[in-house]
Amino acid sequence: MSGREDTDPFDYLFKIVVIGDSTVGKTNLLSRYAWNEFNLDSRSTIGVELATKWLRELRSHVSDDVIVMLVGNKTDLRHLREVSSEEAAEYAGTYDNNMTFIETSALDCSNVEQAFRQCIHEIYTKVTNNGAVSSDILQSSTLPALTVQPTDSNKKSCCSS
Ligand SMILES: Nc1nc2c(ncn2[C@@H]2O[C@H](COP(=O)(O)OP(=O)(O)OP(=O)(O)O)[C@@H](O)[C@H]2O)c(=O)[nH]1
Numbered sequence: 001m002s003g004r005e006d007t008d009p010f011d012y013l014f015k016i017v018v019i020g021d022s023t024v025g026k027t028n029l030l031s032r033y034a035w036n037e038f039n040l041d042s043r044s045t046i047g048v049e050l051a052t053k054w055l056r057e058l059r060s061h062v063s064d065d066v067i068v069m070l071v072g073n074k075t076d077l078r079h080l081r082e083v084s085s086e087e088a089a090e091y092a093g094t095y096d097n098n099m100t101f102i103e104t105s106a107l108d109c110s111n112v113e114q115a116f117r118q119c120i121h122e123i124y125t126k127v128t129n130n131g132a133v134s135s136d137i138l139q140s141s142t143l144p145a146l147t148v149q150p151t152d153s154n155k156k157s158c159c160s161s
């Protein structure tokens, strides 16, 4: 794109905020996606605390444009499941909530890459549909393929040795 600095490798910069109750696996989801790392004994993150009624809080503080995805983590702990996939999907899909739903395991890598890719893709689609891209992209009949660069160029693929 014209005017872009040679040193800037990005066309877009999207911010993803991971919120939820303590110990649900937010830090490990991020570290699994970004560095393919998992920590069985991770320390609690000291920072933003949005655990209580987080969805209502989130909706009241952000614009309607924000993409929200409901992630059910720790699917590897099958025997401890408390909410069925169907129940969660139904909750996510209600008109008021209007969220994509996905289940993941940061431990065994299930759907981690897919969750972030889907989220990024939804943001990208929304941004481009809102006309926030240059007209040369909008004028093409098909949008260019979306390439998601890993945070770390040395990142291994999920669960590879
Ligand atoms: N079995 C299993 N354990 C997980 C998974 N994800 C995280 N854990 C474990 O759950 C615990 C908490 O994980 P964290 O990623 O620190 O949780 P968090 O949501 O960041 O917690 P806070 O920082 O306190 O809000 C750690 O012992 C992790 O090893 C998962 O997918 N499966």
Ligand SMILES: [Mg+2]
Pocket: 026, 027, 028, 043, 044, 045
């Ligand atoms: Mg954390």
